[in-house]
Amino acid sequence: MPPNRLEWRVATVREARDETPRARTLVLDVPDWPGHRAGQHVDVRLVAEDGYEAQRSYSIASAPEDPHVALTIERLENAEVSPYLCDVLQPGDGLEIRGPIGGWFVWEASLGGPLFLIAGGSGIVPLMSMLRHHWRVTPAAPRDDRRVRLLYSVRTLEDVIFREELERMAERPDVGVTFTLTREAPAGWAGLRRRIDRAMLEEVGWPPSATPRVYVCGPTPLVESVASLLVEGGHDPARIRTERFGPTG
Amino acid sequence: MQSEALRLDGNAAAGQLREIFARDVTGAVATCAGCGASHAIGALVAYGQTMGVILRCPECEKTMLRLVRTPGWLRLDATGMSLLAIAAGAGS
Numbered sequence: 216m217p218p219n220r221l222e223w224r225v226a227t228v229r230e231a232r233d234e235t236p237r238a239r240t241l242v243l244d245v246p247d248w249p250g251h252r253a254g255q256h257v258d259v260r261l262v263a264e265d266g267y268e269a270q271r272s273y274s275i276a277s278a279p280e281d282p283h284v285a286l287t288i289e290r291l292e293n294a295e296v297s298p299y300l301c302d303v304l305q306p307g308d309g310l311e312i313r314g315p316i317g318g319w320f321v322w323e324a325s326l327g328g329p330l331f332l333i334a335g336g337s338g339i340v341p342l343m344s345m346l347r348h349h350w351r352v353t354p355a356a357p358r359d360d361r362r363v364r365l366l367y368s369v370r371t372l373e374d375v376i377f378r379e380e381l382e383r384m385a386e387r388p389d390v391g392v393t394f395t396l397t398r399e400a401p402a403g404w405a406g407l408r409r410r411i412d413r414a415m416l417e418e419v420g421w422p423p424s425a426t427p428r429v430y431v432c433g434p435t436p437l438v439e440s441v442a443s444l445l446v447e448g449g450h451d452p453a454r455i456r457t458e459r460f461g462p463t464g
Numbered sequence: 465m466q467s468e469a470l471r472l473d474g475n476a477a478a479g480q481l482r483e484i485f486a487r488d489v490t491g492a493v494a495t496c497a498g499c500g501a502s503h504a505i506g507a508l509v510a511y512g513q514t515m516g517v518i519l520r521c522p523e524c525e526k527t528m529l530r531l532v533r534t535p536g537w538l539r540l541d542a543t544g545m546s547l548l549a550i551a552a553g554a555g556s
Contacts, residue, residue, distance in 0.1 A: 221479065221482040272476060317478040318478070318491045319490035435470075458473055458476075459471060
């Protein structure tokens, strides 16, 4: 077996763009990047001059088919790493990363569907990689079956990351995108505006008989609540994969 | 801070586990030495990230694996795990 060690590499920031007031995408050039699978993450390491080290994990937002690796990072207040990545780092700067990491929370088109993706806040990031992967490799289905469905819970419409791209994807008959706003909705908002509950999962998602593959990502309380609601609703726990996003940034 | 918010998935420990294992083990199936339940490493409950990581059984909460960093050492305590089954040929 060839050596398969996980090495730190110095990536170069190629492009940085704000997605929302609190989230920023860093597009990276990574030397000798081995490629990734949708849903995987990387570890990022910052080392201060005095040797103090801080390490965090960030999900990859780009599709495996994209030419560059993109990380989308939520800026957490009073945090050590995310303010640096969101406010300080500029195109041309270097960033130490290792990856791709994690073979559990992954989806690839060959696994099939139907697919039910449920995101809370910045939990959309690894699911976006799956959506982009689907978009790249699957021709639009002629039937309006919305085989790939996303339910995305955010505080306000302004906090929706990748909104334009998601709305564009939803124009395809095989992709369904539903936002639910938990704090504030703009005037005239006709969509959902409450926390995810069992009725919402039943309305937006698939019945257990359709045996969907389910991926849930977001803050720990949301992930645990959604996973229990799905299991209570009759979904097979073995088909539900979760990724809890911790509070350290 | 509430401990609930600090709870993560075994998948979050994948990078640290790769410092010890030659391949990704998040899909490997671990059997709890306490209650006998089997789950993928990625589906265990994880706590901590900086000084190391603790993986607990999602059924009985027994500590199945403890990975601790001390200066110059990585220490792995897997006494809470009676078996780890890794699919041959599993990649990264």
